[in-house]
Amino acid sequence: MAATRAFNSTRSDKIFDIINVVILGLVLMITLYPFLNVLAISLNDSTDTVRGGIYLWPREFTLENYRTIFSYSSLKQGFLITILRTLLGTLLGLISSSMLAYTLSRPDFKARRFVSVFLALTMYFSGGMVPTYMLMRHLHLIGTFWIYILPGIVSAFNVFIIRSFIDGLPYALQESAKLDGANDFKIYYKVILPLCKPVLATISLFLAVGQWNSWFDTYLYNGNKPHLTTLQYELMKILQSTNQGASMVNANDLANQMAQVSPESIKMAITIVVTVPILVVYPFLQRYFVDGMTLGAVKA
Amino acid sequence: METLSARADTEKEKAITTPKPPGKRMKSVWRSIVQQKYLYLMSMPFIVWVFVFSYLPVWGWTMAFQNYKPSKSFSQQKWVGFKNFVDLFHDERFYLVLRNTLAMSLMGLVAGFIIPILFAVLLNELRGKYFKRTVQTVSYLPHFVSWVVVAGIITKMLSMDGIVNELLIQLHVIDGPVQFMAEGKYFWGIVTASDVWKETGWNAIIYLAAITGIDRELYEAARVDGAGRFRQIWNITLPGIRTTISVLLIMSIGHLIGIGFEKQFQLSNSLVTDYSEVLDLYALKYGIQISRFSYGTAISMFTSVVSIILLLTANGIMKKTTKESIM
Numbered sequence: 173m174a175a176t177r178a179f180n181s182t183r184s185d186k187i188f189d190i191i192n193v194v195i196l197g198l199v200l201m202i203t204l205y206p207f208l209n210v211l212a213i214s215l216n217d218s219t220d221t222v223r224g225g226i227y228l229w230p231r232e233f234t235l236e237n238y239r240t241i242f243s244y245s246s247l248k249q250g251f252l253i254t255i256l257r258t259l260l261g262t263l264l265g266l267i268s269s270s271m272l273a274y275t276l277s278r279p280d281f282k283a284r285r286f287v288s289v290f291l292a293l294t295m296y297f298s299g300g301m302v303p304t305y306m307l308m309r310h311l312h313l314i315g316t317f318w319i320y321i322l323p324g325i326v327s328a329f330n331v332f333i334i335r336s337f338i339d340g341l342p343y344a345l346q347e348s349a350k351l352d353g354a355n356d357f358k359i360y361y362k363v364i365l366p367l368c369k370p371v372l373a374t375i376s377l378f379l380a381v382g383q384w385n386s387w388f389d390t391y392l393y394n395g396n397k398p399h400l401t402t403l404q405y406e407l408m409k410i411l412q413s414t415n416q417g418a419s420m421v422n423a424n425d426l427a428n429q430m431a432q433v434s435p436e437s438i439k440m441a442i443t444i445v446v447t448v449p450i451l452v453v454y455p456f457l458q459r460y461f462v463d464g465m466t467l468g469a470v471k472a
Numbered sequence: 473m474e475t476l477s478a479r480a481d482t483e484k485e486k487a488i489t490t491p492k493p494p495g496k497r498m499k500s501v502w503r504s505i506v507q508q509k510y511l512y513l514m515s516m517p518f519i520v521w522v523f524v525f526s527y528l529p530v531w532g533w534t535m536a537f538q539n540y541k542p543s544k545s546f547s548q549q550k551w552v553g554f555k556n557f558v559d560l561f562h563d564e565r566f567y568l569v570l571r572n573t574l575a576m577s578l579m580g581l582v583a584g585f586i587i588p589i590l591f592a593v594l595l596n597e598l599r600g601k602y603f604k605r606t607v608q609t610v611s612y613l614p615h616f617v618s619w620v621v622v623a624g625i626i627t628k629m630l631s632m633d634g635i636v637n638e639l640l641i642q643l644h645v646i647d648g649p650v651q652f653m654a655e656g657k658y659f660w661g662i663v664t665a666s667d668v669w670k671e672t673g674w675n676a677i678i679y680l681a682a683i684t685g686i687d688r689e690l691y692e693a694a695r696v697d698g699a700g701r702f703r704q705i706w707n708i709t710l711p712g713i714r715t716t717i718s719v720l721l722i723m724s725i726g727h728l729i730g731i732g733f734e735k736q737f738q739l740s741n742s743l744v745t746d747y748s749e750v751l752d753l754y755a756l757k758y759g760i761q762i763s764r765f766s767y768g769t770a771i772s773m774f775t776s777v778v779s780i781i782l783l784l785t786a787n788g789i790m791k792k793t794t795k796e797s798i799m
Contacts, residue, residue, distance in 0.1 A: 224633040275515040299529020300772020302759035356510035385618035466681035
């Protein structure tokens with residue numbers, strides 16, 4: 173847009189610009205305010221919060237809410253499981269989608285069209301909730317940690333994004349590696365993977381965010397397994413307990429702690445704890461995922 | 473998009489494979505497998521994976537035609553024909569749920585489709601580089617946050633002492649605080665607005681990229697001809713991203729009925745179920761929570777089939793009218 177500025181801007185152009193800045197400024201505020209508000213409440217003294225009127229700054233600053241939530245045993249367990257599933261799920265998802273994408277990018281691969289269509293179809297239909305549930309039951313995955321990892325290992329969408337990226341790389345690189353005597357696996361591992369770092373960064377973010385944010389598998393399959401609980405699921409239980417009273421959630425340790433502190437500030441503190449890891453990561457990967465999304469959708 | 477790439481595959485393959493006499497075919501297939509063993513080793517395990525986790529559940533649709541009992545094997549199940557579907561279409565609740573699903577998905581389609589385009593166009597017109605980058609980065613933020621968190625935040629903002637009530641009272645739009653979350657009539661709007669809040673920035677990425685691809689000279693030429701900013705948007709930017717718009721529109725129509733249930737699950741409460749229950753939640757309630765597996769499967773199957781029909785119809789209409797299509 174720098175070129176635009178050089179041109180003489182008319183009066184109506186200036187008015188347009190001002191209105192545009194105002195509109196987008198409003199959008200900025202609407203997006204950001206809820207997060208800042210939650211942060212302020214989480215840092216405010218819990219009994220004081222009840223009085224209301226906390227906007228962008230805590231009125232009576234305290235870290236007590238955070239200290240309290242870190243003493244919940246269910247949250248600690250949830251943290252552990254969530255981190256574990258995020259790491260493992262991301263790693264396995266990366267391996268599977270990059271390998272598949274590589275084979276799909278090879279024009280001489282005989283099964284390519286079959287694999288491509290076989291994968292693509294999964295994007296348009298699914299068996300639905302009940303058949304999937306029954307499948308998990310047959311596979312004895314219900315009540316295990318693996319239910320968080322195994323069903324989601326291959327994602328067609330991610331495969332196609334990586335594949336578009338590989339298609340953009342010069343094929344001569346692979347051919348020269350082949351002349352040097354490298355087999356297909358070696359080419360994938362030594363030539364393709366290092367070149368794919370930007371797109372792999374994007375896919376890692378997608379996979380990690382997906383794992384970090386998921387709650388439904390815990391709810392559906394592992395709801396009665398406290399040692400397999402996840403952060404989002406615990407947060408959900410605590411957030412939804414507002415009206416029914418805190419003691420319903422987790423009778424053993426929450427109830428007595430909730431009695432001493434206002435749930436509001438505690439809830440907001442947990443929300444912040446669950447959200448912060450993602451907020452820390454995504455701006456750094458922004459450049460990559462913008463390219464990745466563009467590759468995946470526009471190139472088609 | 474992937475079907476397009478599949479089409480590109482055939483074209484590339486045509487150039488590579490030469491026709492073979494039928495007798496030698498099996499032999500040559502086997503030889504190519506041996507020759508490309510690494511490629512097969514790298515892809516086939518995942519194909520098996522996809523088969524198990526994505527295709528086997530579709531086989532589970534047979535449950536919709538049975539009186540499925542988990543303790544029995546497939547051959548021991550009792551077949552009941554279309555009974556589960558007949559039951560489904562006779563359930564009054566089903567029509568309520570269908571209404572909710574369609575209402576929310578249509579509202580989501582209109583708002584979630586138009587607003588990101590507007591946002592992308594406005595963002596593109598922004599001149600301050602740093603302000604532009606800030607708005608963009610912040611706009612992605614809610615996309616990365618789970619619906620659990622978003623629902624918590626929305627509930628907070630819409631609560632009796634929340635910012636929305638406070639603003640509306642200050643502006644004299646309402647006299648006293650409104651219990652937004654407790655009244656069914658607001659639910660559809662809340663879901664749509666939350667979705668727009670969460671996904672606008674993210675959905676705008678693709679349009680922004682498409683706008684970047686438009687030839688800058690077109691704008692220069694338009695300006696020489698005396699076109700104002702609105703005219704440039706109307707006559708250059710929007711036509712320039714028409715292809716992107718059509719493709720995304722077809723895809724969102726395909727997802728019209730399968731809108732999922734996350735937002736509805738997280739934002740609803742017992743006071744608003746008549747407005748919040750959607751097909752997937754209905755399937756969850758009947759299919760799993762009260763163990764009417766066959767009935768739940770019939771609901772899932774209905775949803776999938778209607779989605780596919782919608783997708784094909786939208787694609788067909790688009791193909792006829794705009795020559796754009798995804799298959």
